[in-house]
Amino acid sequence: MPYNASLKRSSAMKQTMNNFIAHLPLVKTSSKAIVIDAETLQSSKALVARGLDPANIVVINNEEHVIELAKNAGHSKSMVGISTEVLRKLHSRYDCIYLDFCGTPERSQTTGWDPEKDILMAADKLNDSGVLIVTFTTGHIRHGVRKALLIRPDTLTKAHQVQYSETSPMISIILAKTRSCQYLQTLERLYLEMEQQVQKVQPNSKRKRKRQHETERVRVTWKTDDRDDYKEWIGKEFYGTVLKKVKKGYNIKYDDGQIVDNIPCHWITRV
Numbered sequence: 001m002p003y004n005a006s007l008k009r010s011s012a013m014k015q016t017m018n019n020f021i022a023h024l025p026l027v028k029t030s031s032k033a034i035v036i037d038a039e040t041l042q043s044s045k046a047l048v049a050r051g052l053d054p055a056n057i058v059v060i061n062n063e064e065h066v067i068e069l070a071k072n073a074g075h076s077k078s079m080v081g082i083s084t085e086v087l088r089k090l091h092s093r094y095d096c097i098y099l100d101f102c103g104t105p106e107r108s109q110t111t112g113w114d115p116e117k118d119i120l121m122a123a124d125k126l127n128d129s130g131v132l133i134v135t136f137t138t139g140h141i142r143h144g145v146r147k148a149l150l151i152r153p154d155t156l157t158k159a160h161q162v163q164y165s166e167t168s169p170m171i172s173i174i175l176a177k178t179r180s181c182q183y184l185q186t187l188e189r190l191y192l193e194m195e196q197q198v199q200k201v202q203p204n205s206k207r208k209r210k211r212q213h214e215t216e217r218v219r220v221t222w223k224t225d226d227r228d229d230y231k232e233w234i235g236k237e238f239y240g241t242v243l244k245k246v247k248k249g250y251n252i253k254y255d256d257g258q259i260v261d262n263i264p265c266h267w268i269t270r271v
């Protein structure tokens, strides 16, 4: 499915993660970074706003026109191609690497994209305390979440993970080259702070209506679902809070932070 960059510009998740990378404690004006960016260049713009030299931000994208836009914006080392090919050619050290993939955590049979190799290569290119963020869609395959979480080199530790649903179920995983629990907690707190900030300013968050339902705790029992992306959820129970009433049911925020829209009323039990 082609990536709709204009639509995603307003995605709360994208904004949160871009704010997060721009506020990372290790990231300073002399830092180097790698980002898989879209034509809107939201991730690289966030880092430039933090004060990074555009020339120190490598943009990766498989489409020529995106890399042209990146080079025009001063990201002169940007490279067109699939990340697995491009990462092989990068030999510097970086404070932040944001691999904002569109695909599942499985190796692609057609494009040569191998997420496991990407993550191993990225881990080797990180400075100590450097941060690697990866985003996958976990729909379309069985056990997508488990597979995404299994790809983690020994040198990196997980600081946070967030599951959410946009056009399909997604997961973002924040990894850091550290063994310091304190540092990992700092990263997690920073992410949650950024998430709150974005929720406050999102114009479509309809704060008034949201507040009416926000405190209602519910259990969702995932019932029959013909959509391939959601089959692994059938029969499972999730706990969370109601965000708002919508035409076909409710939007629910699960306890792990994932937001799922249009849950039918008959799947929901107040707890």
Ligand SMILES: C[S@@+](CC[C@H](N)C(=O)[O-])C[C@H]1O[C@@H](n2cnc3c(N)ncnc32)[C@H](O)[C@@H]1O
Pocket: 003, 008, 014, 018, 036, 037, 038, 039, 040, 041, 042, 043, 060, 061, 062, 063, 066, 081, 082, 083, 084, 100, 101, 102, 103, 113
């Ligand atoms: C999810 S978007 C990036 C969004 C951006 N980080 C933001 O916050 O706005 C991914 C973009 O990179 C391309 N892309 C996805 N996976 C890629 C990969 N493995 N290698 C190269 N390009 C990739 C997609 O075509 C799309 O344009």
